[in-house]
């Protein structure tokens with residue numbers, strides 16, 4: 315069975331050596347030595363100042379909201395993984411959906427300003443499929459209206475914008491290191507904070523608000539990464555360049571073979587790509603369903619990322635409608651892409667798509 319992605323497993327002996335280390339020192343969680351090592355290595359590799367590891371990408375978003383005291387309304391995109399929106403709702407923040415750009419699939423800066431009200435406290439864009447948002451335009455709007463910006467950068471591991479990490483834009487960016495992501499630590503995530511003065515607050519927030527054995531400073535939660543996850547992260551990080559090389563070959567082959575047949579995501583010209591997803595947009599939902607059925611019969615399971623559009627979620631009141639996001643959601647399919655995807659399987663996928671258009 316071929317899925318949209320396959321979790322990368324590093325060399326087993328290398329992972330075991332880290333596990334031996336954990337057994338020797340008996341430190342399993344609570345900011346252990348491997349978590350500290352991974353934080354340092356990731357901050358260096360990504361080119362960011364303040365990086366805090368957490369237990370997953372969803373909680374990373376929630377810590378970001380609490381670190382910045384976000385409340386009221388937040389302008390976000392309906393074209394994302396459900397956690398972008400559900401994390402807001404969980405924290406009693408109302409998502410206000412701005413429609414996406416039909417080419418980049420990212421929140422369109424044109425649609426932000428007319429949604430701003432006195433209740434708006436932040437903008438929460440997503441670098442969808444690793445395609446960098448129009449970060450400079452978003453920054454201008456945020457400055458003009460004194461709004462915070464949080465980027466859900468779950469897909470944007472190691473993406474550069476004008477030669478520096480895209481994670482340096484906005485007040486906070488969050489990453490997910492879930493097993494299905496480009497870089498993973500089984501479960502995990504990170505928050506990247508640009509204001510040095512907020513780092514300590516976020517560190518207390520991920521550990522119940524505890525300052526030391528006698529002082530509890532404020533409300534907090536448990537969002538800590540453990541040592542076994544950090545060990546996996548350290549192993550995967552060793553191989554990340556190789557992983558990206560393989561994915562790049564696969565992506566370029568898809569692009570060459572499918573151009574003129576389907577719509578691709580238009581990439582931000584000022585940014586690098588990380589080859590984490592390969593979405594294609596069909597002319598109609600019927601066409602998508604036909605291709606999907608043909609591939610499923612061959613035991614190949616591309617994913618309808620992202621479907622449904624989040625502005626259709628029944629638990630959000632008042633009802634909102636983003637036409638472009640709804641339209642793209644119905645016609646977009648993410649094709650299998652991962653380091654170990656074999657050439658003959660990719661050829662089968664391409665052949666089946668061509669035959670069913």
Ligand SMILES: *Cc1c(COP(=O)(O)O)cnc(C)c1O
Pocket residue numbers: 370371372373394395397398440466468469490491492502503
């Ligand atoms: C994966 C993902 C998340 C959630 O991350 P988890 O680590 O699975 O909690 C949030 N936002 C986006 C855009 C994602 O793709």
